Amino acid sequence: MAMATKLLAGSSKRVVTRYMPNLNSAVKYVRTFCVGNGSNKPNQEEFIPDDTALELGPFGPQNKRFPLPGSIGPKFEKSPQPVVSRSKPETDVVKPFLENQPEYRHCNVLEQIVLFQEEDGFMTEDSHIPLPSDRLEYIAQECPDIMRVDFKNLFPGRDIMNGTLTLVTISQKTDNDMSSWDTDVDEEREALLAAFVQGAKEICEALESGGYWADFIDPSCGKPFLGPHTNATLFETDEAYRKLGFEIEDLGCCKVIRHHLWGTKCYVGCLFTNAPLTHPIIEIMTDP
Template identity: 40%
Template sequence: MAVSAGKTTRLLSYCVSLNKIRVAAVQLRKYSGFENSDESKRLKYFVESQDTTRVWPDELMGPISPQDKRFPLPGNIGVSQSQANQEQPRFVLRMPDILEDSTQSDKQLSIVSQLIAESDYLDESSEMSSDGENITDSIIRKYLENATVELAIQPCPKVLYKEFRSIFLEMPKQEISVLTITQKTEHEMSMWSQEVEEEREKLLKNFITTATEICHLLRANNFWCDFIDPSSGQAYFGPYTNSTMFETDDRYNSLGFRIDDLGCCKVIAHKRWGSHSFVGSVVTTASIHHDVMTNLLKHLP
């Protein structure tokens, strides 16, 4: 889904689980060149041994093992010599695909996501036209209300480029894109409690796991990529630096968020979910219109 706000274009995708983004990144990485090793190394074969010097009875099978491999059945019954000379088939063990179980709700949300992807532009405020709300708009509105994760991809604002260079010391000198992953929280993030702290720890772990998979995917396609660790405000893979950018930094205003100063603390606010948000950002040299980026959104939810 593309959202045009002034001169800035953001690609958005909503899903009901952060695991959807992680699974999509893993599945796309299977088709990249990062792990393009020899196919023979990935397959295991069971090939019958040609050794005929085995002493009978076998040490493992004992007296039940055949005396002669040409006569494997009791009573020295075996196959004909012509069939024995034929090449024996090889049995290949393939690793089964790990698929996530999908419920009926997931299937419905998948259909709705396709409707969203087909629309060229969708205003972030979800304001309906004065002509009335049609069925498609109603479905999209309901889908966005049930969504708990937003993935937004946009070009890096000019005011942030220099700031990112001080955080990511290994960042190449070229145009970059920013991916922001916003998770909707159950608790209000503007106040502290034991429940809020436990939820933040869980969401932090989920973000780091997902952002790592996204970085592996982009690096597999020869793009530089790194992300900001929300717990330290520093680059996750890059070297240490004194520059930081925490979740409540005012610089997030240029990425489509709002930083509210409550006096005692600051809190980041999402346009849809307000302060019920946990935000993390990934920085990469991949363009927002590159196939890797668009395919990542296409595979969601």
């Protein structure tokens, strides 16, 4: 499976980011872990045949860039790009202008995240720009300790304050601007909701088959989909998402989440598990 990849690697924590054409790209990979072969790595011969891709409903048709059996295609290596540090503006004239730009605010948010994780040894590596055809961003990270309290009440009966807790955000690029509301927006949100719920269920099932706990937040109600009832919620406009690199804009009548690449043309879902980042399902590995 070929994907553009960004890794933030550190001595004890890291963030894994993948860009893919759609959620089906991840689900087809994850399905290989539900066949009971007892291996941590998928059996390449057990990927879904190409002719079944048309039956995947909201996940869309097979990506034609990977025509070989097992969704395999040529992998092109990119030469490393130099890391360019963002220097702060030196004049009072330029600085106010830049501070009003979404990209500038997003960088500041990421810097704040890195600051409170710096003691754990975070370091940034080169990143790759997603392809124009990529419409899904998959980010997995070890949940920072200071954020666990934000999610504690979502999972009654589970001690998420201790042990491994991996947090996955899945952002789907939309055709419509989610800051407005009309029939087209409503229909697209319903389709993306169905895609996310089905995909998240399969990811959780694959993790549970390996002996891990996993659950995801139903975007329609903000509550865990698989866990026991709770009054706590986590909607996509929750302030907790600011700590994950998103922006939350208050439009007066409502709030909307803003993605660092796609702005308000974005639909975000969230998944939790005690599987480590090194598990191949969480990494969505590119190698068989």
